Amino acid sequence: MADVVSSWAQAGAVLTVHRWLMVIGGLLLASAAVLVLCLQFGATSVGTGTVATAIARMLRGDEAGSAALETSEIIMVQIRFPRVLMGFLVGASLAAVGVTLQALLRNPLADPYVLGVSSGAALGVSVAILFGVGSTFMLLPILPIFGFVGGLLALLLIYRLAQSKGRLPIHSLLLAGVILNAILTAFIMFITSIMEPNRSAGLMAWLMGSLTAPGYPALGVFLLYVVLVLVVLMQKAQSLNVLTLGEETARSLGVEIDGVKKQLFFLTALLTGAIVSVSGMIGFVGMVVPHAVRLLIGSDHRLLLPASALVGGMFLTVADTIARTIMAPAEIPVGIVTALAGGPFFLYLLLWRKDRML
Amino acid sequence: MTPVPIGATGSWVSVESSAIEAVGLSFRYRTTEGRGRMWTLDDLSFQVDTGEILGIVGPNGSGKSSLLKVLSGLLPVGKGDVRLGGLSLGKWSRTDVARVVAVVPQEYAQVFPFSVAETVLMGRFPHRTARWWSMGIGEETANDFAHVHQAMADTDVLSLADRLVSDLSGGERQRVMIARALAQEPKILLLDEPTAFLDINHQIDICSLVARLRAERRLTVVLVSHDLNVASQYCDRVLMLKEGGLCRIGSPEETIRPDVLRMVYGCDVVVDAHPQTGRPRVTMPMDTVRN
Numbered sequence: 001m002a003d004v005v006s007s008w009a010q011a012g013a014v015l016t017v018h019r020w021l022m023v024i025g026g027l028l029l030a031s032a033a034v035l036v037l038c039l040q041f042g043a044t045s046v047g048t049g050t051v052a053t054a055i056a057r058m059l060r061g062d063e064a065g066s067a068a069l070e071t072s073e074i075i076m077v078q079i080r081f082p083r084v085l086m087g088f089l090v091g092a093s094l095a096a097v098g099v100t101l102q103a104l105l106r107n108p109l110a111d112p113y114v115l116g117v118s119s120g121a122a123l124g125v126s127v128a129i130l131f132g133v134g135s136t137f138m139l140l141p142i143l144p145i146f147g148f149v150g151g152l153l154a155l156l157l158i159y160r161l162a163q164s165k166g167r168l169p170i171h172s173l174l175l176a177g178v179i180l181n182a183i184l185t186a187f188i189m190f191i192t193s194i195m196e197p198n199r200s201a202g203l204m205a206w207l208m209g210s211l212t213a214p215g216y217p218a219l220g221v222f223l224l225y226v227v228l229v230l231v232v233l234m235q236k237a238q239s240l241n242v243l244t245l246g247e248e249t250a251r252s253l254g255v256e257i258d259g260v261k262k263q264l265f266f267l268t269a270l271l272t273g274a275i276v277s278v279s280g281m282i283g284f285v286g287m288v289v290p291h292a293v294r295l296l297i298g299s300d301h302r303l304l305l306p307a308s309a310l311v312g313g314m315f316l317t318v319a320d321t322i323a324r325t326i327m328a329p330a331e332i333p334v335g336i337v338t339a340l341a342g343g344p345f346f347l348y349l350l351l352w353r354k355d356r357m358l
Numbered sequence: 359m360t361p362v363p364i365g366a367t368g369s370w371v372s373v374e375s376s377a378i379e380a381v382g383l384s385f386r387y388r389t390t391e392g393r394g395r396m397w398t399l400d401d402l403s404f405q406v407d408t409g410e411i412l413g414i415v416g417p418n419g420s421g422k423s424s425l426l427k428v429l430s431g432l433l434p435v436g437k438g439d440v441r442l443g444g445l446s447l448g449k450w451s452r453t454d455v456a457r458v459v460a461v462v463p464q465e466y467a468q469v470f471p472f473s474v475a476e477t478v479l480m481g482r483f484p485h486r487t488a489r490w491w492s493m494g495i496g497e498e499t500a501n502d503f504a505h506v507h508q509a510m511a512d513t514d515v516l517s518l519a520d521r522l523v524s525d526l527s528g529g530e531r532q533r534v535m536i537a538r539a540l541a542q543e544p545k546i547l548l549l550d551e552p553t554a555f556l557d558i559n560h561q562i563d564i565c566s567l568v569a570r571l572r573a574e575r576r577l578t579v580v581l582v583s584h585d586l587n588v589a590s591q592y593c594d595r596v597l598m599l600k601e602g603g604l605c606r607i608g609s610p611e612e613t614i615r616p617d618v619l620r621m622v623y624g625c626d627v628v629v630d631a632h633p634q635t636g637r638p639r640v641t642m643p644m645d646t647v648r649n
Binding site for chain 2: 294303
């Protein structure tokens with residue numbers, strides 16, 4: 001049968017192992033290049049050589065206590081490296097959440113920020129901060145859990161709205177998202193207004209979407225968490241493909257729709273809660289990145305999901321580098337950069353390309 | 359012959375009698391729409407023989423699409439029973455049903471850029487062997503590709519394999535959806551309004567495709583149609599629904615008759631014989647002046 005298959009399967013009509021390896025391999029290399037490049041920029045810029053030595057030292061594990069460490073290397077190891085890696089992980093998660101929501105809602109404009117899922121998570125985190133809940137409870141990080149609960153509730157609400165009359169048209173779903181966002185933001189504003197000024201200023205800065213350099217233990221936990229959730233999400237890639245045919249067709253193909261949906265809600269809320277609790281509300285990455293990637297490599301979620309995650313990571317790393325350097329030594333929230341880049345793109349899709357997606 | 363449950367291999371245990379059997383089948387939606395009747399489908403008993411084409415016709419809202427969905431297990435049986443190959447639907451797992459019954463929905467709107475080949479390949483979903491470590495990459499076997507190729511060849515969409523489904527015409531898209539259903543290797547094909555929204559050329563195209571597939575693959579076909587002539591010309595038997603009840607079932611000559619149509623639809627129509635097949639042909643009367 002190999003000769004029969006070769007006619008169309010090898011011609012790029014379907015995903016092959018070869019193509020998957022090429023795309024993901026290429027994107028991994030590009031990601032590494034972007035990370036190294038972005039490490040150089042900052043309030044003080046350093047050369048590629050310093051970046052290389054710093055990384056080499058760090059890998060050897062002698063960064064602490066070494067007298068020969070220069071200031072630039074300390075900046076590199078203590079601040080910039082964790083910050084850049086954090087940005088990559090957050091961007092990757094946002095893009096993965098975007099891909100999943102888009103397939104689940106059969107809506108190419110779905111995005112955790114636009115639909116109010118991020119706002120839900122942010123409200124959860126704000127409530128936790130308002131009541132001064134400690135950062136950990138029995139070794140569990142508390143803020144992401146509040147973020148998870150808030151995000152999950154917002155997600156269930158928006159899904160309920162979207163499904164009330166079969167499939168909700170794209171515009172109605174976006175409108176529902178706008179209104180949900182407005183309501184949730186009002187609650188968050190209320191919380192900031194009754195806080196002491198110095199605490200509310202910190203909350204506002206976080207809400208605008210900003211990355212900070214975490215300590216290495218926290219970074220390690222976050223890395224493990226994101227990778228684990230993404231691997232579980234990848235198991236659902238085939239189900240996501242079939243879901244785009246419509247829920248009834250998916251069911252007639254043997255997908256246990258209700259179970260799969262529950263798992264997907266749970267996974268996306270897990271990711272959103274974690275991202276929002278560490279970086280606030282960063283918009284449009286989850287919509288712009290999957291859309292661009294889909295145009296280039298197609299819609300098969302087995303490739304789209306990991307490729308979007310890598311491109312999302314690169315996108316946010318670059319956006320954060322711009323946020324760090326454009327007003328140096330001051331920083332602007334990265335959410336402003338992504339909104340300014342993604343917002344107009346979103347409008348363009350909504351107004352001029354709607355014939356292609358409705 | 360006692361019914362034998364289907365194995366994990368998906369082998370269809372053909373029961374001599376019938377492919378589908380409905381016994382006292384009733385169904386209602388959980389939220390009744392207050393239209394004055396309790397059951398959307400009311401006490402239907404009929405059977406579909408292996409290899410036959412059964413057409414389901416009836417006025418708007420008579421429960422045609424609901425019946426199709428109950429037969430495929432997409433909607434739950436309310437009262438009574440549906441048997442596939444002699445075995446009650448409740449005893450089938452969803453994957454096992456998907457290996458035997460394929461459904462072509464009324465309309466299909468794909469918002470994402472999937473190619474035709476990718477779409478047809480999704481029909482292999484019930485046959486896939488999931489291995490978690492590979493995350494689904496490269497899980498298609500040569501057997502999968504062979505079935506997809508055959509399905510695309512049978513529906514004449516091979517030349518469209520790398521085109522995007524969203525770029526196709528309505529008729530082409532309908533053929534792709536039938537190919538996707540055939541990739542499931544079904545024994546039973548359920549079609550919901552396969553000729554709706556198509557021009558006459560594509561209507562002929564789809565109808566003769568279904569007739570050919572039945573002959574080539576020994577498929578059992580159940581199709582819902584608004585078009586009485588499609589039901590008359592292409593179906594072996596016609597099931598007529600009225601307000602969720604079975605009004606009549608039988609050959610086109612027995613069912614597509616002026617008196618029956620008057621009872622079901624409440625209007626007079628002209629029924630003559632098709633010049634080629636001699637089967638009943640329905641046309642709108644010109645002499646009736648409606649108020």
